[in-house]
Amino acid sequence: MKGAAVFPGDKTLRVVADVPDRKLESPTGVKLRMLQVGICATDREIASCMFGTPPDGFNYLVLGHEGFAEVVEAGPEAGELQPGDLVVPTVRRPCEDPACMACVNDRPDFCVTGLYREHGIMGMHGFLREFVLGEARYMRKVPAAIRDVAVLVEPLTIAEKAFLQAERIQMRLPWNERGVLQGSQAVVLGAGPVGLLGAMALRLRGCAVTVYSRERKPDPRADITRAIGAKYVSAQDRTPEEMAAGIGNIDLIYEATGSSKLAFRMLNVLGRNGVLILTGVPGAHGPEAVDLGALITNMTLKNQCLLATVNAGNDAFDRAIADLGEFCTLWPDAVRGLITGRFTLEQFETPIRNAAGIKNIIEVAS
Ligand SMILES: [Zn+2]
Ligand SMILES: [Zn+2]
Structure with a gap:
């Protein structure tokens, strides 16, 4: 599948045609089709190789941590999530240290070891690709009413x-x-x-x-x-x-x-x-x-x-989803006016190199 990546070795940005696409095997997992991904200063800094770490075994890192997606497949134990549901995936995944009380309690945003991983930032590919596999508990369900601004949740x-x-x-x-x-x-x-x-x-x-x-x-x-x-x-x-x-x-x-x-x-x-x-x-x-x-x-x-403060837990994601719904009722034009640029996956370099407007997003699925 296609993905938009940074190659830290030669400091280039490229669309990779063959990012490995795995099958859904975890019974508690879901497969997402990415719809939109927001671009921010963090992506710009990773693209200019100030930080960012590719996953083990890769010489590139797929970018993107502000995701919005549709569930296309759900494992038998994936809870309430069904194909067709809209979700925003959280970004950070826990470290494996059993002594890290933050991660043991599913709050890697407060991880004490610093050995957490982050989609599109540290040790895990990001969301700027066609499909993403993940555990259902990291996906926050989004009502269809905020579909056009859900990319602003993260x-x-x-x-x-x-x-x-x-x-x-x-x-x-x-x-x-x-x-x-x-x-x-x-x-x-x-x-x-x-x-x-x-x-x-x-x-x-x-x-x-x-x-x-x-x-x-x-x-x-x-x-x-x-x-x-x-x-x-x-x-x-x-x-x-x-x-x-x-x-x-x-x-x-x-x-x-x-x-x-x-x-x-x-x-x-x-x-x-x-x-x-x-x-x-x-x-x-x-x-x-x-x-x-x-x-x-x-x-x-x-x-x-x-x-x-850095990163966010499920409570902040759920409150963001609820608040965006309120914003859309109270100030529909203002909240929609935040998204000022839309680009295709192939054009991802443009908003990363040039931060014009307020919020630029990539329409991954068009
Ligand atoms: Zn960001
Ligand atoms: Zn931890």
């Missing part, structure tokens, strides 16, 4: 996992035993897909949301922000301090830019009892001067929390 899970944790963290406030975020002042950094989907999830939870991003109005990102009832501020017009001055006590900041400088600067504007959530992976850029004493003093005197 990028939304980043926000959902973050906010599930933020809710638990804010249970520390004695008057908020359920950790509700409703009524919070939230700032989202970055108006890419991860930022805008996070802004939608925060609006759904009853937060007042300000999206702070580079692009100046008029811009489709600003239009989507306005459509969901959030405020858009361009970093070209306002410094973080100026932006924050118009808000009041900022309870939650969701960072989706991968800018280490901006993330730390935001600690200065985060409010009392606030949580700053980091989701970006800026990599090493060398030392930066920071007044650590002032930073820690400020954080301590304001009861602040710094939370970093």
